[in-house]
Amino acid sequence: MTSGLHHVTAITRRVQQNVDFYAGFLGLRLVKQAGGAEDAQQLHLFYGDAEGTPGSVVTFLVWQDGAPGRVGHGQVAEITLAVPPQGIGTWLQRALAARVPVEGPLREFGESVLRLRDPDGIIVKLVGVDMPAAAALPDPEAPTRLRAVTLYSEKPEATAEGLARFGYRPARREGAVLRLVSDSDAVDLRDAAGFFAGIPGTGTFDHVAFRAADDAALEATQRHFAALGPTTIHDRTWFRSLYLRDPAGLLIEQATDGPGFAVDEDPAHLGERLMFPGQSPDRAEALRLMLPQFSRPGEERPPMRDLPFVHRLHHPEDPDGSVLLLLHGTGGTEADLMPLAHQLAPRATLLGVRGRATEEGVTRWFRRLAMARFDQDDIRAEARAFDAFLDGALGGYGLDPARLTVLGYSNGANFAGAVMALHPGVIRRAILLRPMLVLEDLPKPDLTGLEVLTLSGDRDPYGAYAPALNDWLAAQGATLEARQLSAGHELGAADLDIARDWLATLRA
Numbered sequence: 001m002t003s004g005l006h007h008v009t010a011i012t013r014r015v016q017q018n019v020d021f022y023a024g025f026l027g028l029r030l031v032k033q034a035g036g037a038e039d040a041q042q043l044h045l046f047y048g049d050a051e052g053t054p055g056s057v058v059t060f061l062v063w064q065d066g067a068p069g070r071v072g073h074g075q076v077a078e079i080t081l082a083v084p085p086q087g088i089g090t091w092l093q094r095a096l097a098a099r100v101p102v103e104g105p106l107r108e109f110g111e112s113v114l115r116l117r118d119p120d121g122i123i124v125k126l127v128g129v130d131m132p133a134a135a136a137l138p139d140p141e142a143p144t145r146l147r148a149v150t151l152y153s154e155k156p157e158a159t160a161e162g163l164a165r166f167g168y169r170p171a172r173r174e175g176a177v178l179r180l181v182s183d184s185d186a187v188d189l190r191d192a193a194g195f196f197a198g199i200p201g202t203g204t205f206d207h208v209a210f211r212a213a214d215d216a217a218l219e220a221t222q223r224h225f226a227a228l229g230p231t232t233i234h235d236r237t238w239f240r241s242l243y244l245r246d247p248a249g250l251l252i253e254q255a256t257d258g259p260g261f262a263v264d265e266d267p268a269h270l271g272e273r274l275m276f277p278g279q280s281p282d283r284a285e286a287l288r289l290m291l292p293q294f295s296r297p298g299e300e301r302p303p304m305r306d307l308p309f310v311h312r313l314h315h316p317e318d319p320d321g322s323v324l325l326l327l328h329g330t331g332g333t334e335a336d337l338m339p340l341a342h343q344l345a346p347r348a349t350l351l352g353v354r355g356r357a358t359e360e361g362v363t364r365w366f367r368r369l370a371m372a373r374f375d376q377d378d379i380r381a382e383a384r385a386f387d388a389f390l391d392g393a394l395g396g397y398g399l400d401p402a403r404l405t406v407l408g409y410s411n412g413a414n415f416a417g418a419v420m421a422l423h424p425g426v427i428r429r430a431i432l433l434r435p436m437l438v439l440e441d442l443p444k445p446d447l448t449g450l451e452v453l454t455l456s457g458d459r460d461p462y463g464a465y466a467p468a469l470n471d472w473l474a475a476q477g478a479t480l481e482a483r484q485l486s487a488g489h490e491l492g493a494a495d496l497d498i499a500r501d502w503l504a505t506l507r508a
């Protein structure tokens with residue numbers, strides 16, 4: 001029977017720091033980067049030995065600037081990577097030199113252990129044990145494979161019984177932790193009865209995966225755990241797998257060893273291309289623009305500034321110096337408008353910004369009191385913060401304010417209009433899609449030199465509020481082109497065509 005760990009998956013909120021730690025500091029190989037699995041708009045990174053051998057792989061779902069989770073029962077809590085026994089001292093020196101939080105060496109289950117914390121606060125233990133790599137990395141001190149994972153369970157007996165299906169048997173106990181061993185590695189099962197339940201989010205683990213020889217083994221597991229609920233076998237391109245939750249709520253995956261990460265890339269170039277398994281070319285291109293970019297260790301990287309708003313830059317391959325600053329609609333993110341913006345200006349640098357207000361869990365730019373009534377103090381406070389953000393972004397990223405165009409949709413367009421009124425001169429050019437006027441006490445600044453395109457929809461329930469914004473912009477001296485489309489609140493091809501022509505006219 002094939003047994004042992006296949007991989008473990010966690011969630012990170014900062015992709016560059018994650019790559020720097022796992023591929024840079026630890027020296028694991030980035031063997032695959034993928035996007036769009038299960039229709040998710042997230043980047044998925046896979047690290048492992050030189051070939052991404054099952055049992056060596058640690059993966060991360062990238063929730064860029066996402067909310068942190070909480071470690072508790074029903075979760076993987078820690079991972080342990082094997083390093084050569086003589087390498088513990090070297091790794092302690094490396095951690096201290098790199099200012100990586102570290103404790104130890106300690107003794108756990110008779111083994112010498114260092115406890116590190118990655119940039120998200122995840123505990124990564126290095127244990128000095130003789131477990132040679134199936135495909136060795138260039139650094140002789142590099143981690144060789146997964147030694148163990150630590151699971152927090154409020155029903156440890158039931159969890160242990162379920163893990164027997166994957167080849168694990170009790171070995172020894174230290175305090176509240178029972179070590180279960182397979183023929184190749186271990187699971188440390190902690191009795192977490194009375195602990196808080198885990199909450200998914202960044203800085204936590206999503207699941208642990210165990211090895212299966214083939215599809216027949218997956219089907220047998222599916223039948224064995226049928227009483228826990230229905231499961232589906234998924235084709236992940238590089239392996240096939242199924243998921244289940246054990247009686248304690250732990251998310252467990254079983255995955256086949258093959259076909260492996262080299263099925264769609266040359267083994268010498270694993271992880272060098274962003275892959276979109278199962279996605280259409282159009283969807284893949286949209287995801288390519290929306291997913292966060294990163295640099296590998298040793299590569300030149302653009303700066304990332306700490307500014308008042310969560311934001312993301314997308315750097316095109318052949319930038320022309322122009323910038324599109326993107327303000328999403330209600331419930332959106334800093335990446336939502338990037339596909340549209342790239343079609344408008346393929347060579348523009350894209351700066352997506354995330355609003356800081358929330359309404360029933362969805363993101364906005366300011367608080368809403370009713371359908372067409374808004375918190376005026378909140379609008380003014382957020383506009384001041386945005387003024388400071390834009391000043392920092394222009395200087396911090398070396399952006400040319402004369403070549404910056406704001407692209408706002410719905411709530412983002414409304415916010416852009418408020419910023420124009422409250423901080424004249426901050427925005428010099430804007431495309432406002434489905435906008436309305438949100439300020440009640442309107443200032444009367446001189447907006448001479450401001451160039452604005454507004455696109456409203458004749459079937460948009462908010463469309464009746466657009467003329468007031470257009471009238472105010474024109475009265476203050478802005479150069480305005482206002483168009484009404486045969487459309488609702490949604491965006492369509494006409495929006496793209498008109499906005500693209502408008503930008504081209506300004507450039508000409």
